[in-house]
Every structure is written in structure tokens, then in C-alpha cells.
Amino acid sequence: MIASDKTLIRLNGLSKHYGRLTVLDGIDLEVKAGEVLAIIGPSGSGKSTLLRCINYLEPPDGGTITVDDIVIDAGNPIGRAALSGLRRRVGMVFQSFNLFPHMSVLRNISLPQERVLGRSRKEADARSMQLLSRVGLADKAEQFPIRCSGGQQQRIAIARALALDPEVMLFDEPTSALDPELGLEVLAVMRELAKSGMTMIVVTHEMGFAENVSDTVMIMADGNIVEKGPSKEIMRNPQHERTKRFLRAVHDR
Amino acid sequence: MLPDFTEITAWMPDLMSGFKISLQVTFFSLLIGIPFGLVLALGVMAKGRVIRAISLFAVEVGRGAPALVLLQFIYVGLPSAGLMVGSFMAAIAALAWNTGAYTSEIIRASLLSIPSGQREAAEALGMKRLDELRFILLPQGLRVALPALLGFSILIFQSTSLCFTIALPELVSRAYEIGSITFRYFPVLLLAGLLYASISIPAALLVDFIEKRAGKFASR
Numbered sequence: 001m002i003a004s005d006k007t008l009i010r011l012n013g014l015s016k017h018y019g020r021l022t023v024l025d026g027i028d029l030e031v032k033a034g035e036v037l038a039i040i041g042p043s044g045s046g047k048s049t050l051l052r053c054i055n056y057l058e059p060p061d062g063g064t065i066t067v068d069d070i071v072i073d074a075g076n077p078i079g080r081a082a083l084s085g086l087r088r089r090v091g092m093v094f095q096s097f098n099l100f101p102h103m104s105v106l107r108n109i110s111l112p113q114e115r116v117l118g119r120s121r122k123e124a125d126a127r128s129m130q131l132l133s134r135v136g137l138a139d140k141a142e143q144f145p146i147r148c149s150g151g152q153q154q155r156i157a158i159a160r161a162l163a164l165d166p167e168v169m170l171f172d173e174p175t176s177a178l179d180p181e182l183g184l185e186v187l188a189v190m191r192e193l194a195k196s197g198m199t200m201i202v203v204t205h206e207m208g209f210a211e212n213v214s215d216t217v218m219i220m221a222d223g224n225i226v227e228k229g230p231s232k233e234i235m236r237n238p239q240h241e242r243t244k245r246f247l248r249a250v251h252d253r
Numbered sequence: 254m255l256p257d258f259t260e261i262t263a264w265m266p267d268l269m270s271g272f273k274i275s276l277q278v279t280f281f282s283l284l285i286g287i288p289f290g291l292v293l294a295l296g297v298m299a300k301g302r303v304i305r306a307i308s309l310f311a312v313e314v315g316r317g318a319p320a321l322v323l324l325q326f327i328y329v330g331l332p333s334a335g336l337m338v339g340s341f342m343a344a345i346a347a348l349a350w351n352t353g354a355y356t357s358e359i360i361r362a363s364l365l366s367i368p369s370g371q372r373e374a375a376e377a378l379g380m381k382r383l384d385e386l387r388f389i390l391l392p393q394g395l396r397v398a399l400p401a402l403l404g405f406s407i408l409i410f411q412s413t414s415l416c417f418t419i420a421l422p423e424l425v426s427r428a429y430e431i432g433s434i435t436f437r438y439f440p441v442l443l444l445a446g447l448l449y450a451s452i453s454i455p456a457a458l459l460v461d462f463i464e465k466r467a468g469k470f471a472s473r
Contacts, residue, residue: 057373087379098374102393111388112378157374164378 008033008168008199009054014063014074016049016223023049025223026063031168031216036200038214038231040207042246045220047203051170054201055090056083068167088116091161095173097153099145099160105132106141109160116164124163131159135189151182155189168199175206187213207250211235219243256440264431264441271427272448274341278423279410281345286352286409287402293357294364295386308357315354320412323347328419340421344413352409356402363397364390400464407456411449424448 009031016024023046031037039047053060053074054067060074070085072078099108109128113119119127132138135155137148145153154174161169171190175183187206191213194200204210210217211231218228219242227240238244256264296308315323327350328343338346367390375385417426428445432438 055377057377084379087377090377092374092377094370094374094377096370098368098370100371100374100389102396112375112380115381115384115388116379160378 006033007031008035008068009201010064010066011054012064012066014050014053014060014065016046016053016058016060016062022223024053024060027223027225029218029225029228031199031201033167033199034197035216036194036198036202036214037216037218038210039201039203039218039220040205040210040246041220041226046223047220048172050220051092051172051201051203054170055092056086057092088164089167090170091164091166091168092170093154093157093161093172093174095176097145097150097157097177099153099157101145103144104141105137105143105145105148105156108145108156109163112160113163127163128159131162132156134162134192135159136185149182150178151185154178154182154186158186158189158193162193168201169193171200171202171204173203173205175204205250207235207247219246221246254439256437256444260435260437260440261444264444267427267431268424268441268444268448271422271424271445274421275410275413275416275423276452278341278344278348278413278416278421279406282348282352282409282413283406285345286349287356289349289353290356291360293353294361297357297361298364311350312354312357315350316358320347320351321415321418323351324415324419340416340419343419344416344421344423348409348412351412352405355405356398359398359401359405360394363401364394366397367393400460403456403460403463407453407460410452410456414449 007030009029011027011029014024014027014029015022025046027050039050041047049058052058054065056072056078059078063074065072065074065086067086067089070082070089072082072086099105100111103111106125106128109131110121110124113124113127114121129138129141132141135158137152137155137159140148140152140156145156148156158169158174174190175186178186183206187209190200190202190209194213200214202209202214214231216228217231217234219226219234219238219240221242226242227234227238234243235247238247293308293312296304297312299305299308318326324344324347327338327347328340331338331343371389372385375389380388413423414425416423417429420426424445425442428441429438431441435441
């Protein structure tokens with residue numbers, strides 16, 4: 001269900017090394033507007049690093065990143081305007097939620113809007129409440145994050161990222177720190193988000209999500225893309241030996 | 254051995270005026286020293302090499318040299334370089350430097366104690382570094398640092414007694430003065446000690462209380 005043919009994200013030869021270790025070995029990737037891409041693969045394959053390079057939490061050391069009209073050549077030091085442009089367009093959700101524990105849930109979502117987008121407190125709070133309702137947590141607005149379950153915290157973190165109106169959302173193993181039940185409520189929010197047409201790149205171990213919600217699945221190993229294609233095809237009929245081995249291991253659990 | 258009532262009433266005005274100066278020196282040393290500590294902490298953590306080197310130098314000298322040496326250095330050393338300072342100013346400068354150097358490490362450690370995920374989140378949200386510091390790191394970091402900062406403040410209050418070496422008429426100087434006239438050193442120093450304790454002990458209890466309350470937002 002990809003909404004358009006417009007390419008929103010394009011990576012060309014993106015590479016990252018830690019000393020002599022190659023973490024990303026020249027990744028080429030295109031993601032269309034409205035596409036939901038799931039990235040799966042064994043630990044240490046470079047999935048998370050790829051995600052973190054896209055919004056420059058880890059600066060890549062080679063290749064180019066294009067997001068919407070922002071083009072970044074990783075070979076050169078990044079300019080301030082390009083970096084803030086990139087961060088404006090890209091929202092991110094972390095495995096460990098990373099809410100600010102000294103602020104109420106509402107402040108967590110409103111503060112970035114005020115500081116980054118220059119919204120007034122009133123505007124920001126209105127938007128925050130709207131998003132809290134959307135993730136089913138309007139009643140938690142005045143609570144502190146510690147009073148919320150992990151699943152609730154992750155839904156709040158999603159609302160916080162959405163409040164800045166990003167063009168694309170990155171999810172870095174959003175349910176890995178949650179028990180299966182709490183993971184489910186987060187996945188429900190992500191499914192709704194996918195339906196609404198949000199462009200999403202999701203690093204995940206949730207094979208159900210990869211198969212049923214995402215449009216495209218990409219398998220990574222050793223810093224390379226092993227295989228990429230329509231999710232149902234890849235999940236049900238993988239071509240590559242490395243993919244088959246990985247999916248077998250997942251299913252045997 | 255103990256001071257009698259008439260002695261106490263005779264000495265008290267002098268002791269109290271010394272006590273007042275001790276408190277003033279403490280107050281201004283902390284007022285200047287703790288913000289200076291924050292600046293030094295940020296300087297030591299800064300990316301720029303020059304800023305980092307200058308900050309590190311200020312911290313290492315301020316911590317490495319005993320407060321007594323800093324006092325002498327500023328009071329005796331600076332005039333020989335052509336810069337006259339009174340003993341009151343010299344005391345504040347030396348103790349503020351000492352405070353800045355020590356508290357910078359306290360503040361730095363508490364800023365580093367904030368989980369890095371929160372900084373990443375702020376960064377990913379596109380918040381500026383200054384906003385990240387102001388809204389995320391400092392409010393939590395200073396809460397962590399508060400008990401240690403107050404504890405250090407008590408130490409600085411006690412360190413003001415070193416200022417008798419630079420002829421500042423603070424509490425210990427006044428007590429010595431009285432002692433040298435009356436030869437009743439022990440009773441008058443005992444009184445001075447009680448005056449220090451009248452501040453230090455309640456302050457230490459306050460630190461304990463605050464320590465128990467700090468970080469309450471982080472627990473259920």
C-alpha cells in the first residue's frame with residue numbers, strides 16, 4: 001500500500017567503520033513516501049547503525065543521504081542547516097523510550113515543539129493532547145513517565161516524535177524492551193500510523209509486523225543488504241541462503 | 254578551662270563581627286565559585302581544545318593547590334605582580350577558585366550521570382545543544398549534584414578560618430586576638446568552635462534531608 005512513487009529517502013554508498021571494523025559496507029537504499037520498510041537481520045548486522053546514520057546520531061563516513069530536499073554528503077563535515085533540516089524531517093523512536101523523567105508526559109511532548117518549531121505553549125499543548133488521544137493516553141498527560149508502563153512510555157515517545165510533524169519515522173527495535181503484551185499496544189499504534197500514510201523505517205525482531213504491516217522487508221548481514229523486496233514474498237519465499245537461515249532460526253524459537 | 258559568663262559577654266561582640274565576615278566570605282565565595290564551577294565543568298567537557306585546556310588548567314590548579322597556598326598566592330603573589338588586592342577580596346578570589354575547581358568535578362560527574370539516551374533523544378528531536386543543557390541536563394544534573402554541592406559549601410565555610418593567615422579579621426583571627434590579649438586561648442577558641450558548629454551541624458542535617466528528597470521524581 002505505498003501511497004506514491006515519490007522517493008523520500010535515498011542512500012547511496014552509505015558506509016560506516018569503527019576503526020578497522022566495517023559496520024556499513026556501502027548501503028544503497030530507496031524508500032518511497034508512505035512506504036513502510038522493515039529491516040530485519042541478526043545482531044551486529046548494522047541495522048541499528050544504519051538507522052542512526054540516517055538522522056546523523058552516528059555520522060557515517062562515506063556516501064550520501066537524501067531526505068526530501070536535503071542532500072548530505074557524508075564525506076564532508078555536515079553543516080548546521082543541513083543537520084537541523086534533516087532532524088526536522090526525521091523522527092526517531094528508541095528501544096529504551098528515552099523520555100525525560102523530570103517532566104510530565106505533556107511537557108515531554110510540548111517542550112520540543114516549543115524549542116524546535118517555535119510553537120507557543122498553548123499550540124504545543126493542544127497538539128500534544130491531540131496526539132496523546134491518538135495513542136490512547138490522554139489521561140496520562142499530567143503524570144510523570146515513571147508512572148507509566150513501558151508500553152505506555154513508548155507510545156508517549158511516538159507521540160513526542162510525531163508532534164514535530166516529521167516526514168519519516170525511524171523505529172529502532174521499539175518493542176524489544178517490552179514484554180509481548182505491552183509490545184502489542186505499541187505495534188497497534190505503529191500499525192495505525194502505517195495506515196495513515198506515514199513513511200516508516202522499522203528495525204525489528206517482530207516477524208509478524210514485518211510480514212503483515214510493512215510494505216517492504218530488507219534483510220541485513222555483516223553491513224550489507226542481503227535481500228530486499230515486497231514483505232510477503234521475502235517472508236514466505238526468501239531467495240537468499242542467508243535469509244532462509246535467519247528466518248528458520250526465528251521460526252524455530 | 255571554660256569561659257565564664259562575663260568573658261563571654263565581653264568577647265562576643267568581637268567574635269560576632271568576625272563570624273559575620275566568615276559568613277560573608279563564604280557567601281560570596283559560593284556565589285561566584287559555584288557558577289564558575291558550572292562554567293569550568295562545561296569547559297572541560299567542551300569540544301574545543303583551547304577551551305578544554307584552559308578549563309583543565311584552572312581546575313587542576315584550583316584542586317591541586319591547598320586553599321592556604323591559593324590564599325597566599327593571591328594575597329602576596331598578585332601585589333608583587335603589580336595588582337593590589339585587599340584581604341577580603343583575596344579571600345573571596347582564592348576560595349571561589351577553590352570552590353569552582355572542586356564543584357566543577359561534582360557538576361561534571363552529575364551531568365554525565367544522566368543516561369545518554371536522553372541526550373540522543375533531545376538530539377534526534379532536533380533540540381539545540383544549549384536547549385538540551387538547559388532543559389534536560391541541568392535540571393536533572395543539578396538535582397543530583399545538590400547534596401554534594403551543599404556538603405562542599407560547609408567545607409568552604411570552615412575553610413574561611415584559613416583566612417586568618419592573610420590578616421582577614423574573620424572568626425579565628427578575632428579569637429586569636431582576644432587570646433593574645435587575655436591569654437585565655439582555649440576558652441575563646443572553644444567559643445569560636447561552637448559558633449562554627451552552630452552553622453555546620455544544622456547545615457549537615459539539612460544536606461541529609463535534601464539528599465533523601467533529591468531525585469524523588471525518579472521513584473514511584
